Amino acid sequence: QVQLAESGGGLVQAGGSLRLHCAASGGTFINYRMGWFRQAPGKERENVAVMGWNGAIIYLTDSVKGRFTVSRNNAKNTIDLQMVRLKPEDTAVYYCAADSSRSTYIRLSPDAFDYWGQGTQVTVSS
Secondary structure: OOOEEEEOOEEEEEOEEEEEEEEEEOOOHHHHHEEEEEEEOOOOOOOEEEEEEOOOEEEOOHHHHHOOEEEEOOOOOEEEEEEEEOOOHHOOEEEEEEEEEOOOOOOOOHHHOEEEOOOOEEEEEE
């Protein structure tokens, strides 16, 4: 079992920056494909980014390309989401998630990820 805990959310003006942090405990972090998801009120949970065990970006949703950067530290069992030039439409609860399947077949949907953090709220004001 792995536990995930996000931090770093908050209220920021449009154009501002935030860095989200996700710390994992339990399990073997290096084995996990890690993802960042977000869910805005009334909308489905959206995949923002997926990173492989080696730090390679597997997926980055088009709306955040050039603005969001993902980094992981396998020695510290952490993964971060650096967000710059934030927009009001980035407002959502952000979750980190782990896919422990070690499958070579990459799935990006939320149901492919079996461990989730509690989420952290990001609010971008216009």
